[in-house]
Amino acid sequence: AQRVTQPEKLLSVFKGAPVELKCNYSYSGSPELFWYVQYSRQRLQLLLRHISRESIKGFTADLNKGETSFHLKKPFAQEEDSAMYYCALKNTDKLIFGTGTRLQVFP
């Protein structure tokens, strides 16, 4: 079954510390993966997708097919990065989301 797993509900770091938000997936086929961010009571926004191999707001994510992972990383966290982060897998015509990780960045 197609599934996205985000093992951490909450990740707390201090400003300037590195961040890694974990995401593992199960999918039979070639996956298409995304990271979405949701700031407090706002809409979900696409942060990045693996096919673009881009860096947005200092975040990067590399698809590792061997480990079936798509972890989100940032070398130096900022307070404004505090938000909910969702990993998502495209399954035919819909997105399957993980349960999300709340990132708290303390000053």
Next chain:
Amino acid sequence: NAGVMQNPRHLVRRRGQEARLRCSPMKGHSHVYWYRQLPEEGLKFMVYLQKENIIDESGMPKERFSAEFPKEGPSILRIQQVVRGDSAAYFCASSPSPTGTGNTIYFGEGSWLTVV
């Protein structure tokens, strides 16, 4: 482009009443998705619609919930005889086309339903 518009943003209903949530997709988008976000949980897919057609409703509860996307007007998610467990944020998303890689799904700001 105003983005995906949802209304109402907040809705309070008593148990047994009906809730109607509306979603206007982005201009040029003919594909609409509804997701539910329960407290402390992630987003769960509910239904995927194109104009006048339900494509995938595998995430919809079997009873009390229905969705439509008429030829004219917004998509509507309807919940009949609401219960406390229906309290959640309901997010609508739209895309121009479902096929092909790289198509992005854009989300609305959500409608928060509270059942008292």
